Amino acid sequence: SNSEWIDKIAPPNPLENHSHKKPLIGIIMGSDSDLPIMLPATKILNQFKIPYELTITSAHRTPEKMIKYSKSASNRGLRVIIAGAGGAAHLPGMVASETVLPVIGVPVKASVLDGVDSLYSIVQMPRGIPCATVGINNSTNAALLAIKILGTAIPKYQIALEEYSKKLEEEVLQKCEKLEV
């Protein structure tokens, strides 16, 4: 169930802001049913020790909360927003229209249309209001892209990203070695 997923996310009580550290990245999603898909983003941010906040807000069900969140995001110190949504996935685009921060949309596979509906809803923004879009269900890449954006201003995150890439490379090369013997 969703509550089990909530319990699995570290640090504890993720639906509240981290009070001890000012969050740099905001992760939002349209419904708690998106949590399992957004979980890998939290794993990456924890791995890179980047303070983030996590909340649920819906473009359709809680439009006022969404607007308040978007309008206050920059002043509250956030640098990037990651927004996951499925179906008629208007959340990332609507948030992008109400904030100066970069918004990265994660299309969630949530309906009988297999996530293609979400992908198209998020990627096909009108000229003037950009919203970065990653692959369907790929919140890992959303987090890594957010860290790359942070890295342009905070060099330690670029160093951490280089280490991450190096590790990925070594993993692949090790697998090749095993195959080739």
Ligand code: RP5
């Ligand atoms: C969107 O509708 C959410 O982002 C979710 O992906 C989808 C389905 O939501 P529920 O089935 O949880 O209501 O708003």
